[in-house]
Amino acid sequence: MVLIPWDPESPEQVERLYQQRVACGWYENDVESWRDRQRSGAIALQWMVLGDLYPSKEGKLSEHAKIWPLEARPLSDTATSLGGISRTADPTRRFLPVGHISLNADGEDFVLEGSYKIAYFYVSTALQGGGLGRAAMDAVESMAASQPLCAKLLWLSTTSNVQQDPPPAADKASMSTQSWYARRGYDVFQDVPRKWQRLDSDGVVRWTDAVYMRKYIT
Helix, strand or coil: CEEEECCCCCHHHHHHHHHHHHHHCCCHHHHHHHHHHHHHCCEEEEEEECCCCCCCHHHHHHHHHHHCHHHCCCEEECCCEECCEECCCEEEEEECCCEEEEEECCCCCCCCCCEEEEEEEEECCCCCCCCHHHHHHHHHHHHHHCCCCCCCEEEEEEECCCCCCCCCCCCHHHCCCHHHHHHCCCEEEEEEEEEEEEECCCCCEEEEEEEEEEEECC
8 A cells, every 4th residue: 555645736636536425425525724734734634545556446435436436536745755754756646545544643632742644544535444544543653663754653543342323234434443443453442422423314413432552552
């Protein structure tokens, strides 16, 4: 998995991120505000791109484009900074993102010193369950531990295994991911009851409990 910085100055990349957030179902209306945060280095949002040696790359890109035809057009690597640090863009480098992920220097409710929050994690719904999530986490953890970030701790918020107001079993959007992160070595350090709310398909407000999880990477 290759990570390529999101360019907040590119209308095409801003629109592509909005499309993916709509597909994800969360935070689509926050994309505009993320532009300033990306510029300042408060967030380091990156596209998830299949490397040339990724198994069945062309087949997976075809599956993605079939479900999301508006995302079939490649983007150019035009971002001139990441995490507030200048980088050299390569507009001749074309890529087709199958998701995105961010390392945030600021947290939702607090900041853990010397740490980054993994946030806005989305894998194309056409490709979920095929190992791309694991590949993205491997890539972002490796990047976080390296120069220039040299992070010592990563943390995140995710749905809890125990829900006070459980949604219908068929509602996949509310299935817990706590166990998935636990298998990657993330430990719970805080429970957050009734953190998120949304309307289900029947118009009923559903609350989701959350947990904060962390992992020391150095």
